[in-house]
Amino acid sequence: MACRISELVIDCAGPERLAAFWSGVLGYVELGREDDGSIEIGPPGTGFGGPRPTLVLSPSSDPRPGKLRLRIAVTATDRDLDAELKRLLALGARPADDGRTGTGRRPRVLTDPEGNEFRFLRARSRPTP
Template identity: 40%
Template sequence: MTSRLIEVVVDCHDPERLAAFWSAVLGWEVIDRDGDTVEIGSWDPTAEEFRARQMPPTLIFIPVPEGKTAKNRLHLDVSPVEGTTEDEVTRLLALGAKRSEHQTEGASWVVMTDPEDNEFCVLRTLDR
């Protein structure tokens, strides 16, 4: 018996804003809204599909009252499908991301933050 990773939950102040940002980053769509909670995904999952095979997880944005106080213990990594890593960084900056001050010297990735200061990395391009 095993489990399946079906969703990644992001605590935030403004679920609609963060869901819109990540939908634009990933090319995903809103697949569910429940009160103040917003779920996005690349597909609309069913329990039967998850039971049959490992499928990509969805992202769920849940409102919480407290703010972020430390570096994320878990973060997302994205890779541009077309263009260079720097092209993707430029696109993400236009969507509301920021470059993090915590860069690794000589790294092949760029550390960024989303509109609520959650860290994520832009890795090398998949356009090869």
């Protein structure tokens, strides 16, 4: 039997804000809240234990924005890349300086509303069931 990633925990200053952002990016819903202010989000209808990992946004007095040691990457599943980039930016993502700023080319690295970097992949993928 093999293991799988069941959840990813992101330390952050504002769990509400990041839960809303990542729910919008991934099509996730809120699954629960803990007494410490953590918010868990995941796929609708399956939640924890489903085929995709959940995200736990955990309040921290020392969040460290920038390049995470764990790299999150996203790609479009149901629209072209330019439309998906526009949607991510409308949700609050911002281009990170990956050497493409001002080149007119689609950014490959974005940041979430707290400045955590994630990659925007250049190829569409099929949605996970």
